[in-house]
Amino acid sequence: MSNSAVVVGGGIGGLAAAIGLCRIGWEVTVVERSPVLADAGAGISLHANGIRALDVLGVGAEVRAAARPQYTGGTRVPDGGWLARMDGAALERELGTPIVGIPRAVLHRLLRAALPPGCLVTGAEVTTAELRTDPGRVRVSLEDGALEADLVVAADGVGSRLRAQLFPRHPGPVYSGSTVLRAITEHPVELATDFELTWGKGAEFGHIAFTDGRAEWHAVLNAPPGVRHENALAVLRRRFAAWHDPIPALLDATRPDSVLHHDIHELVTPLPAFAAGRIALLGDAAHAMTPHLGQGACQALEDAVTLASALATERTVGAALARYDTERRPRSQYVARAARQAGRMGQQLSHPVAVAVRNTxxxxxxSHATVRTILRHADWAPPSLI
Structure with missing residues (x-):
């Protein structure tokens, strides 16, 4: 009889974990609470570590074909002056791939296509997971039923219900102080670079160019949590009216109803473990971080490959989860701390003197400082699934 797993959550991390488990011969059921796969989200940048993980999962070539390499760009100030240039060609020489940009919806579809038919169950929400009398099984309770498996992977996001069950004394996610608005343009936009970030006082505006000429843009702002606008696009046009091109053009190419708005929450208090019993935490459920290094999805992809490799090579599930925790917790929590610090010194910085010192x-x-900074987090060698 083959091993079985229930993956809770059909996002990037959950789908990647399911692919990895299927590739090592496990029977997998992915439970996604959303009844309709709307693929909400704008765009995403994938660094070399994420691409390498996708290669091990067998979908790297498809993702590369659908993504646009980021060779040009960097960080600017609102009047258009450059703070730092990005050298995508240098990254490619060092790592074998540049950073790439891809719509989240496209990445989700490619990951789902790599799963066996019938593997994904939608419109089902997991309420609890608990060990059975037989210690080799876990029972997952749904609103209208239950599933049993040898392993449960909790990939249910920053607000993970299973994480709260496993670690009831953990304070959970906290508001980072920043909120993000983002969208994909309705039509192609003329852009001089593949990727840019612009830092103002307590604000960031960035774009990612896609293969079809459209672009994702995002605006990250210091703000109280829970603030929403009846016409968010109009608010952003006023907020960024004096910022350099192509920012006004990106906003003008966007439909008002396509703007997404989310407060950014993170796990500031590190978890004491990424596994308990036969339940593994993965992605944002384990190490939700701010987006300031572009590493959130890449770390989830690393989780997925590391978990599958451990299960493929260790003699027991318990030993595999212990190895997964040992290998993933220090690295992902380090990256989360680095992302938080990058935000404090970048987008969140608002005092004029501090901003001036940072910019200088x-x-x-x-010139190689930007490449060195990216290498610090992106140069990761994935384990084998054999």
Whole structure:
């Protein structure tokens, strides 16, 4: 009899974990609470570590074909001046791939296509997971039934219900102080670069160019939690009216009803473990981080490959989960701390003197400093699934 797993959550991390488990011969059921797969989200940048994980999962070539390499761009200030340039070609020489940009909806579809038919169950919400009398099984309770498996992978996001069950004393996610508005343009936009970030006082505006000429843009702002606008696009047009091109053009190419708005929450208090019993935490459920390094999805992809490799090579599920925790917790929590610090020194910085000092330091930094910073987090070697 083959091993079985229930993956809770059909996002990037959950789908990647399911692919990895299927590739090592496990029977997998992915339970997604959304009844309709609307693929909400704008765009995403994938660094070399994420691409390498996708290669191990067997979908790297498809993702590369659908993504646009980010060779040009960097970080600017609102008047258009450059703080730092990005050298995608140098990254490609060092890592074998540049950073790439892809719509989240496309990435989700490619991941789902790699799963066996019938593997994904939608419109079902997991309420609890608990060990059975037989210690080798886990029972997952749904609103209208239950499933049993040898393993449960909790990939149910930053607000993970299963994480709260496993670690009831953990404070859970906290508001980062920043909120993000984002969208994909309705039609192609003329862009001079593949990727840009612009830092103002307590604000960031960035774009990711796609293969079809459209672009994702995002605006990250210091703000109280829960603030929403009746016409978010109009608010952003006023907020960024004096910022450099192509920011006004990106906003003008966007439909008002396509703008997404989410407060950014993170796990500031690190979890003491990424596994308990036969339940593994993965992705945002384990290490939700701010987006300031572009590493959230990449870390989830690393989780998925590491978990599958451990299960393929260790003699027991318990030993595999212990190895998964040992390998993933230190690295992902380090990246989460680095992302938080990057936000504090980047988008969240608002005092004029501090902003001026930061900008001067970035302008004086050597040209390879940006590449070195990216290498620190993106240069990761995935384990084998064999």
């Amino acid at each position: 330091a970035l302008r004086l930094a050597p």
